[in-house]
Amino acid sequence: MKNTPIDKHIIDETINEFQIKDFATATIREVKAIAAKAEQQSGIEFIKMEMGVPGLLPSAIGVKAEIESLENGIASIYPDINGLPELKNEASRFVKAFINVDINAEGCVPVTGSMQGTFASFLTCSQCDPQKDTILFIDPGFPVQKQQLVVMGAKHESFDVYNYRGDKLKQKLESYLEKGNISAIIYSNPNNPSWICLNDDELKIIGELATKYDVIVLEDLAYFAMDFRKDLSKPFTEPYQSSVAHYTDNYILLISGSKAFSYAGQRIGVSCISNKLYHRSYPGFTQRYGGGTFGTVFIHRVLYALSSGTSHSAQFAMAAMLRAANDGKYNFIEDVKVYGNRAHKLKEIFLRHGFHLVYDKDMDNPLADGFYFTIGYKGMTSGELAKELMYYGVSAISLVTTGSEQQGLRACTSFIQDHQYEQLDERMKIFAENNPKS
Numbered sequence: 248m249k250n251t252p253i254d255k256h257i258i259d260e261t262i263n264e265f266q267i268k269d270f271a272t273a274t275i276r277e278v279k280a281i282a283a284k285a286e287q288q289s290g291i292e293f294i295k296m297e298m299g300v301p302g303l304l305p306s307a308i309g310v311k312a313e314i315e316s317l318e319n320g321i322a323s324i325y326p327d328i329n330g331l332p333e334l335k336n337e338a339s340r341f342v343k344a345f346i347n348v349d350i351n352a353e354g355c356v357p358v359t360g361s362m363q364g365t366f367a368s369f370l371t372c373s374q375c376d377p378q379k380d381t382i383l384f385i386d387p388g389f390p391v392q393k394q395q396l397v398v399m400g401a402k403h404e405s406f407d408v409y410n411y412r413g414d415k416l417k418q419k420l421e422s423y424l425e426k427g428n429i430s431a432i433i434y435s436n437p438n439n440p441s442w443i444c445l446n447d448d449e450l451k452i453i454g455e456l457a458t459k460y461d462v463i464v465l466e467d468l469a470y471f472a473m474d475f476r477k478d479l480s481k482p483f484t485e486p487y488q489s490s491v492a493h494y495t496d497n498y499i500l501l502i503s504g505s506k507a508f509s510y511a512g513q514r515i516g517v518s519c520i521s522n523k524l525y526h527r528s529y530p531g532f533t534q535r536y537g538g539g540t541f542g543t544v545f546i547h548r549v550l551y552a553l554s555s556g557t558s559h560s561a562q563f564a565m566a567a568m569l570r571a572a573n574d575g576k577y578n579f580i581e582d583v584k585v586y587g588n589r590a591h592k593l594k595e596i597f598l599r600h601g602f603h604l605v606y607d608k609d610m611d612n613p614l615a616d617g618f619y620f621t622i623g624y625k626g627m628t629s630g631e632l633a634k635e636l637m638y639y640g641v642s643a644i645s646l647v648t649t650g651s652e653q654q655g656l657r658a659c660t661s662f663i664q665d666h667q668y669e670q671l672d673e674r675m676k677i678f679a680e681n682n683p684k685s
């Protein structure tokens with residue numbers, strides 16, 4: 248047995264100190280804190296793959312527009328609660344240019360990041376019909392969204408899509424929807440953490456069932472157009488970002504500035520509500536507010552109560568970034584492709600040292616290389632693998648926290664630096680020697 252790159256005692260003591268009984272359930276912040284402490288004590292650099300934070304510079308177009316708007320005195324004025332008209336128009340053009348769907352500017356609503364978009368959507372969807380009090384997650388998923396439901400005291404159900412790809416999705420989804428308690432379905436595409444991309448057949452199943460059971464689909468496009476297998480970078484030209492919007496009228500598309508434009512710090516996104524949903528009234532709204540449509544309740548009741556709109560200058564930034572993308576002057580996808588290149592190299596190293604990809608295929612196609620990927624090691628549970636890798640100075644989160652039923656970890660490519668591939672290779676070589684597979 249070779250010595251591990253990091254002294255095991257340092258990791259074990261830090262985990263004890265944090266009183267984490269099962270490392271499989273450690274949160275991203277806990278893993279980050281343990282890695283930081285072990286790094287400091289050992290003096291050995293960690294290869295950090297736990298956080299999903301953009302590792303790139305923010306879009307210069309956004310920064311420039313934001314500074315200009317601030318210099319023009321925008322900071323003193325409350326933003327329009329409906330959203331900055333320029334941003335609403337550009338968002339409407341953006342969904343046409345990159346998804347090929349028509350959503351009126353009215354329904355494109357700025358939010359302080361998709362986090363607020365989902366919070367407001369969960370609330371509004373839960374208020375439509377008192378019978379429908381539960382949100383359904385197509386997992387694996389982004390853990391904070393379940394936390395949002397815990398915060399608001401709302402119910403959720405979920406299933407791991409791993410065994411339900413393609414046609415199998417229909418029966419599985421229907422088994423939940425036919426009970427009549429589901430108000431909305433949520434998933435991300437590309438998916439955090441697995442980077443699977445639901446294809447058009449699967450989105451059609453979701454859309455058609457949403458119409459049949461009158462359920463709202465929350466399509467989380469936090470990693471917009473980052474399925475790098477296709478060139479989705481050309482506005483108003485095929486291929487487009489796949490979307491459920493082609494298969495139902497009951498949807499909200501959650502578009503975020505955070506990853507596609509590396510603009511996470513300014514907390515900006517746009518929630519795009521379908522034209523039909525925007526104008527629909529529901530008995531629950533009449534009961535609670537004395538009236539209103541989905542769109543007006545979302546904006547004038549829910550968002551107004553949450554934050555009275557979205558940071559004014561960030562809206563100028565987002566408007567400028569979307570405008571430049573729509574006009575074909577700014578290829579935002581080119582800027583973020585580096586994540587895919589990193590994933591490609593990292594996956595190769597892990598696979599060479601005996602790891603496997605947990606979520607490995609979109610039906611018959613290998614997964615795209617992107618922001619995240621998932622790895623497992625034969626015979627090890629998620630918790631065991633996450634902890635063991637810490638001894639080798641590699642930090643990643645267990646899939647358990649994402650609603651996945653598979654054993655393995657989520658690895659994020661965003662913080663990887665060029666010199667770390669060699670480091671990872673050396674460390675995983677020792678890992679494989681120390682953990683021979685029978």
Ligand SMILES: Cc1ncc(COP(=O)(O)O)c(C=O)c1O
Pocket residue numbers: 299359360361362363389435439467469502503504505511514515516
């Ligand atoms: C799937 C998913 N949705 C939403 C978000 C949050 O987006 P925002 O920064 O716009 O709030 C993230 C961020 O990691 C994410 O992974």
